[in-house]
Amino acid sequence: MDTIRNRVREFREGRGLSQSALAELAGVTRQTVISLEKGSYVPSLLFAMNLAEIFGVTVEDLFSKEEAS
Numbered sequence: 001m002d003t004i005r006n007r008v009r010e011f012r013e014g015r016g017l018s019q020s021a022l023a024e025l026a027g028v029t030r031q032t033v034i035s036l037e038k039g040s041y042v043p044s045l046l047f048a049m050n051l052a053e054i055f056g057v058t059v060e061d062l063f064s065k066e067e068a069s
Contacts, residue, residue: 005066009037011055025054
């Protein structure tokens with residue numbers, strides 16, 4: 001089964017944002033950001049697009065499909 005890999009933590013830390021600050025910018029809870037960074041939450045397309053906009057990158061820069069071996 002394929003999984004979704006994300007680089008949210010990398011971009012968040014690169015911008016000097018805390019999980020709480022990112023959550024506030026994105027209009028979600030800190031727990032949502034934590035779950036997303038841990039890979040236990042797959043965001044909706046709209047949420048993924050909002051995150052990409054916050055970081056000034058494409059959705060593809062943030063998320064990629066990882067094929068199961």
